[in-house]
Structures are given as structure tokens and as C-alpha cells.
Amino acid sequence: MAIHRVTPSLPAVLINGLLLGLATVTLFPLVWMVAVSLMSPGEASTFPPPLVPGRPTFANYRELFAHAGMGRYLFNSAMLASVVTLVSLFFNVAAGYGFAKLRFAGRDRIFKLLLAALVIPSQVAMVPLFLLLKHLGLVNTYGGVIVPAMASIFGIFVVRQYALSIPDELLEAARIDGAGEFRIFWSVIVPVIRPIIVTLAVFTSLGAWNDFMWPLIVLGDSDLYTLPVALASLSREHVQDNELMMAGSVLTILPVLLVFLVLQRYYMQGLMLGSVKE
Amino acid sequence: MRRVGTAWCFVAPALLVIAVFFFVPVVAALALSFTDFDIYALADSHNLRLVGLRNYVQLLQTPLFWKAFGNTLYFVVVGVPLSIAVSFGAALLLHSRLVRFRAFFRTALFAPVVTTLVAVAVIWRYLFHPHYGLLNYALGRLGLPAIDWLGDPHWAMPAIIVLAVWKNFGYNMIILLAGLQSIPEQLYEAARIDGASVWRQFRHVTLPMLAPIVAMVNILTIAGYFQLFAEPYVMTQGGPLQSTVSVLYFMYEEGFKWWNLGSASAVAFVLFLFIFCVTAVQLRVVRWQSTA
Numbered sequence: 001m002a003i004h005r006v007t008p009s010l011p012a013v014l015i016n017g018l019l020l021g022l023a024t025v026t027l028f029p030l031v032w033m034v035a036v037s038l039m040s041p042g043e044a045s046t047f048p049p050p051l052v053p054g055r056p057t058f059a060n061y062r063e064l065f066a067h068a069g070m071g072r073y074l075f076n077s078a079m080l081a082s083v084v085t086l087v088s089l090f091f092n093v094a095a096g097y098g099f100a101k102l103r104f105a106g107r108d109r110i111f112k113l114l115l116a117a118l119v120i121p122s123q124v125a126m127v128p129l130f131l132l133l134k135h136l137g138l139v140n141t142y143g144g145v146i147v148p149a150m151a152s153i154f155g156i157f158v159v160r161q162y163a164l165s166i167p168d169e170l171l172e173a174a175r176i177d178g179a180g181e182f183r184i185f186w187s188v189i190v191p192v193i194r195p196i197i198v199t200l201a202v203f204t205s206l207g208a209w210n211d212f213m214w215p216l217i218v219l220g221d222s223d224l225y226t227l228p229v230a231l232a233s234l235s236r237e238h239v240q241d242n243e244l245m246m247a248g249s250v251l252t253i254l255p256v257l258l259v260f261l262v263l264q265r266y267y268m269q270g271l272m273l274g275s276v277k278e
Numbered sequence: 279m280r281r282v283g284t285a286w287c288f289v290a291p292a293l294l295v296i297a298v299f300f301f302v303p304v305v306a307a308l309a310l311s312f313t314d315f316d317i318y319a320l321a322d323s324h325n326l327r328l329v330g331l332r333n334y335v336q337l338l339q340t341p342l343f344w345k346a347f348g349n350t351l352y353f354v355v356v357g358v359p360l361s362i363a364v365s366f367g368a369a370l371l372l373h374s375r376l377v378r379f380r381a382f383f384r385t386a387l388f389a390p391v392v393t394t395l396v397a398v399a400v401i402w403r404y405l406f407h408p409h410y411g412l413l414n415y416a417l418g419r420l421g422l423p424a425i426d427w428l429g430d431p432h433w434a435m436p437a438i439i440v441l442a443v444w445k446n447f448g449y450n451m452i453i454l455l456a457g458l459q460s461i462p463e464q465l466y467e468a469a470r471i472d473g474a475s476v477w478r479q480f481r482h483v484t485l486p487m488l489a490p491i492v493a494m495v496n497i498l499t500i501a502g503y504f505q506l507f508a509e510p511y512v513m514t515q516g517g518p519l520q521s522t523v524s525v526l527y528f529m530y531e532e533g534f535k536w537w538n539l540g541s542a543s544a545v546a547f548v549l550f551l552f553i554f555c556v557t558a559v560q561l562r563v564v565r566w567q568s569t570a
Contacts, residue, residue, distance in 0.1 A: 009376070011376060012376040015371055015374045015376050015377060016376070016377060016378055018371055019368075019371050019372070019377065019383050022368060022371070022387060023382075023383055023386040023387060025444075026386060026387050026389065026390060026444065026448075027389065029390075029398065029401050029402065029405060029444070030390070030393070030401075032401075032412070033401050036404070044404075044410065045409075045410050046410065047409060047410055047415070048415045049410050049411070049412050049415055091291050091292040091295060092292055094288045094289070094291065094292065095288060095289045095291070095292035095293065097288060098285055098288030098289035099289060102284070102285035102288060102289075103282070103285060104282050104285040104286055104289070105282070107285075110289075110293070114296070117300070117301070117304075119501070119553075119554060119557060120304055120550060121501075121504075121505055121546075121549070121550055121553065122300075123505065123507075123526055123529065123546055123549075124303075124304055124307050124546045124547065124549075124550045125299075125300055125303035125304050125307060126303075126533075126546070127303075127307055127310060127533050127539050127542050127543045127546065128302070128303035128304075128306035128307050128310055128543070129299060129300075129303040130533075130534075130539075131306075131320075131539070132298075132299070132302070132303060132306075147295075147299065148295075148299040148300075150292075150295045150299075151291070151292035151293075151295035151296050152296075153296060153300075156292055180284075181284040181285075181287075181288075182284070182287075185288070206392055209394065210392075210393075210394045210395060212395060212396050212507075212508045212511075213507055213508065213526070213530070216511075217530075217534050227394070227397075228394055228395070228396035228397070228508075229396075231394075231396050231397055231400060232396050232508075232511065232512050235400050235403070235512060236515075242404050242407075242410070245400050245404070246400075246401065246404070248397070248400070249394075249397035249398070249400050249401055252394045252396070252397040253393045253394055253397045253398070256392055256393065256394060257389065257392060257393065260389075260392040261385070264385065267392070268452065271449070271453070272452075272453070272456060
């Protein structure tokens with residue numbers, strides 16, 4: 001009895017081979033970062049560069065927490081990303097729903113204005129924003145990062161796009177039952193649009209965690225630094241300590257990578273929604 | 279009537295935040311760019327004077343501004359086509375019917391997009407290290423001379439472009455992949471029945487169907503690449519010989535290192551106007567092509 005062995009065709013080998021090569025190049029810096037972070041100090045500064053640690057050690061991580069204040073930065077980043085996400089979700093979801101399903105004068109005109117403003121790079125606002133926050137006493141405080149991020153046009157936009165698909169009959173039925181608008185929002189709308197809320201939460205938290213330029217400007221006191229700001233500052237001081245810097249990079253990247261891997265489906269959906277802004 | 283009031287309760291908080299912390303600052307930036315707001319005005323606003331267009335005129339006479347502008351343009355003109363080419367290639371590969379483990383490859387290729395720019399800039403600074411960097415080791419194995427990536431004014435910007443392409447290509451890859459998947463299979467079937475080769479199918483079905491998405495991706499990527507900042511801040515501090523000073527890096531130093539806030543606002547506005555014009559021209563071209 002002959003067994004038919006399926007031999008892969010040449011194009012199949014070629015395409016899968018190319019993808020494997022591309023994926024290797026893409027993942028290599030990240031994998032190597034982890035490897036170097038486990039090397040003992042000085043080990044990575046040799047030629048040729050080692051690929052795996054001779055004797056893996058957590059010394060660099062201990063050093064970061066013991067002497068570089070890494071625990072503090074980790075706390076700052078996690079706290080700021082959580083607060084920004086929670087507060088802005090609240091504001092953006094309410095507004096997105098309002099623009100999609102409630103009627104008020106000037107609604108469409110205001111929404112068009114918001115969309116048009118998407119072309120303005122956020123950096124244009126930074127200098128006056130700094131002066132405004134200085135006036136409010138928020139420069140060099142956590143508030144300086146949180147307050148300007150409490151609402152975003154992008155967030156309102158994606159929630160509105162999603163909420164447009166809610167049938168009006170659902171709202172009418174609830175109104176006939178005598179439910180108030182806030183009650184409807186909380187117990188009818190929010191459960192229906194939960195997927196987009198998760199999507200926006202993932203987007204906002206990753207964005208807040210990775211943000212660099214604004215925290216760099218508004219947080220002058222190193223006790224308040226977020227991880228990216230601290231890492232940039234450390235990397236200028238410790239130019240030669242490659243192993244230490246790789247450990248810092250691991251601590252900065254790993255949390256966002258994990259959040260992404262777990263909630264990938266939601267993230268991708270947000271990416272598609274965000275890219276259809278005309 | 280009551281309902282109109284409640285509608286405002288839903289949208290007003292977010293609108294208030296955006297108005298106070300975005301719209302007002304944007305307008306204020308324009309006003310500020312006509313003043314000599316500096317460190318003395320920061321201490322006492324009586325030192326503030328209106329200077330008309332002086333900041334803009336001075337800016338256009340500052341060699342470093344032109345240098346920064348040229349560097350940024352270099353980054354955009356070389357970096358954007360490279361990024362989109364890699365995105366497109368990866369999307370075509372992923373779209374192929376012959377791919378095994380598609381979900382794994384998609385996630386792997388997308389991973390750099392979600393990473394923290396500052397952290398990956400630190401990694402790449404090490405990969406580019408002239409003595410211990412793996413890139414130069416690889417060049418050596420191929421028999422090529424070592425390159426002082428971040429120390430040579432000719433190579434620093436290409437190095438930053440390599441990092442940017444690696445970091446960003448996954449984003450457009452996903453959008454282009456979705457575009458490829460939305461092309462109706464019947465179009466390919468019809469082409470095959472007509473005897474069209476794979477290349478002709480690509481040329482006459484895939485490319486025209488994908489053109490609007492490519493145009494959109496192009497516009498968004500260009501606008502994004504003009505905002506180059508963290509890469510030079512971490513990897514080169516603008517050097518060597520100011521070869522990686524970007525417009526935003528220049529703005530940051532002008533505003534938050536030297537505290538020339540009036541002048542920094544002018545820089546921000548020039549950048550914004552430029553991005554705006556480039557975007558507007560591209561939209562025109564896209565519309566003109568779709569009607570022609």
C-alpha cells in the first residue's frame with residue numbers, strides 16, 4: 001500500500017521561508033534583549049557579541065531595583081497608565097455614545113470640527129499647555145500627565161463609530177419602560193458596547209505607558225518619572241552598561257507586550273476602526 | 279427638552295477637556311509665536327512683548343532649523359517608502375494561501391509596534407554599537423567593512439530609519455492585509471479564466487483594488503514620520519554633527535532647554551503647516567486620480 005507523502009510545493013517553501021526569515025529579524029532584537037539582560041556586567045561588551053548568557057543572572061534587575069529606583073518608575077508608569085485609562089474611558093465612552101445616539105443642537109458640526117482637528121499634531125499644543133499647567137500648579141505632578149489625557153478625539157471617534165450600530169428601537173423600548181437617560185446608558189448601552197470599551201482601554205493604556213515626549217516635558221522631578229523617561233535618562237548616564245540597560249528595556253516592554261498578547265483581538269479591532277478615519 | 283440637557287451631560291465633560299487642554303493651547307501657540315516669550319517672561323509676564331513675525335523670520339535665518347528640516351525630510355522621504363514597501367511585502371506573504379501558522383507570523387511581525395519606543399531605541403543603540411554591535415559583526419562575517427552607525431554623520435540617519443522601519447512596518451501590514459482580504463475572490467477567478475498569470479492578476483486586480491488603502495496608509499504614515507523625536511533623543515542626542523536633529527527635537531531644545539517658548543511655538547506651527555500642506559496635496563492627488 002503506497003503512502004502518499006505530501007511534498008510541499010516550491011512556492012509554499014519559499015513563502016513560508018521568507019516569513020520565517022522576516023519573523024526572525026523582527027523578533028531577534030527583543031529575544032536578544034532578554035538574553036543580554038541576564039548576562040553579568042561587562043559580558044556583552046566583548047567581540048564577537050555573545051548570543052546567550054554564560055551564566056544567567058538576575059543581578060542587573062536587582063541593581064535596577066536597589067540603586068536606580070526602578071520600583072518607583074514601575075509604580076509611576078503603572079499608576080499613571082491606569083488612572084489615565086479609567087478616567088478617559090469614562091469621558092470618551094459617554095461622549096462617543098452622545099455623539100452617536102443623542103440629539104442636541106450643533107452635534108454634527110461639533111463632531112466634524114473634532115475630526116478636522118485630528119490633523120493637528122499634539123506637539124503644537126505642548127508649549128502653551130505647559131504654561132497652562134504651570135499656572136494651575138500641575139507641572140511636576142502626576143496631574144500634569146493625567147489632566148490633559150482625560151479625553152481624546154480618537155477615543156470619542158471609535159466609540160461613536162461602534163455605538164452607531166445600536167438600533168434606536170433598543171433605546172426607545174427602554175425609554176417607554178420609563179428608564180432615565182443615565183440608567184439607559186449604564187444598564188443598556190454599556191453592556192452592548194463592551195467590546196469597544198475593552199478595545200479603547202487597551203489602546204489608551206498602551207499609549208499612556210509608551211508616551212514619552214509629554215511626560216519628559218512635564219515631569220521634571222525624577223521621583224515622578226515614568227519608565228520611558230527614566231530609561232532615556234539612565235541610558236544617557238550608563239552608556240557602557242549594556243546589560244543593565246537591556247534589563248531596564250525588558251521591564252519597560254514586557255508589561256505592554258503581555259497586555260497586547262492577551263488582548264490582541266481587541267487591539268486589532270481598534271486598529272482597524274482607527275484607520276478608517278477619512 | 280429635558281433630553282437635550284442630558285445629551286449635553288454626556289458630551290460636555292469630554293468636550294471641555296479637549297477644549298481647555300487642546301484647542302485653547304493650539305490657538306495660544308499661534309498667539310505665542312508672535313511674542314518674544316522667554317525665560318524672563320516665564321518669571322514675570324511683564325517682560326512679554328509682541329514681536330509680530332520676528333520669530334518666523336529669525337527661524338528661517340537659523341541654519342540649525344534648516345538642518346533639522348532637511349534631516350526630517352530625509353527621514354520621511356526615505357523612511358516612509360521603505361516602511362510601506364516592507365509592510366506591503368509582509369502583507370502579501372501573510373495573505374498567501376500557502377502560509378502555515380498565519381496567526382503566529384502575524385503576531386510576531388506586529389509585536390514591535392506595541393513596544394515602547396524609548397526601550398527599543400536603547401536596544402538598537404546597542405545593536406548599532408561600533409565595536410560590540412551585532413550588526414557590524416554580521417557585516418564582518420559577510421566580508422564588509424564595519425560602519426560607525428551612530429558616530430558617522432552619513433550613517434546616523436539611515437540607522438534611525440532602520441529602527442523606524444522595524445518598529446512600524448507591522449502597523450500598515452495589518453491594514454494592508456485587511457485590504458487584501460476584502461478583495462472579492464471572484465475578481466481573481468475571472469482573471470484566471472481569462473488566463474491571466476499571477477503577476478498580471480497582481481498588476482490588474484490587486485494593485486487597483488488596494489490603491490485607495492495604500493493612499494490612506496501613505497498619508498497617515500507621512501504625517502506620523504514628520505513627528506520624529508524619541509529616536510534621536512535616545513540614540514544620538516541629535517548628533518553627530520547635528521545630522522539627526524529633527525524639527526521636533528529642535529523645538530524641544532528651543533522651548534524646554536533654552537526656554538525660548540515664543541520661538542518654539544513658531545517651530546511647532548511651521549511643522550504643522552508643512553504637514554498640513556503635504557496632506558492636502560496628497561488628498562488632492564488621490565481625488566484627482568479617482569475621478570480621472
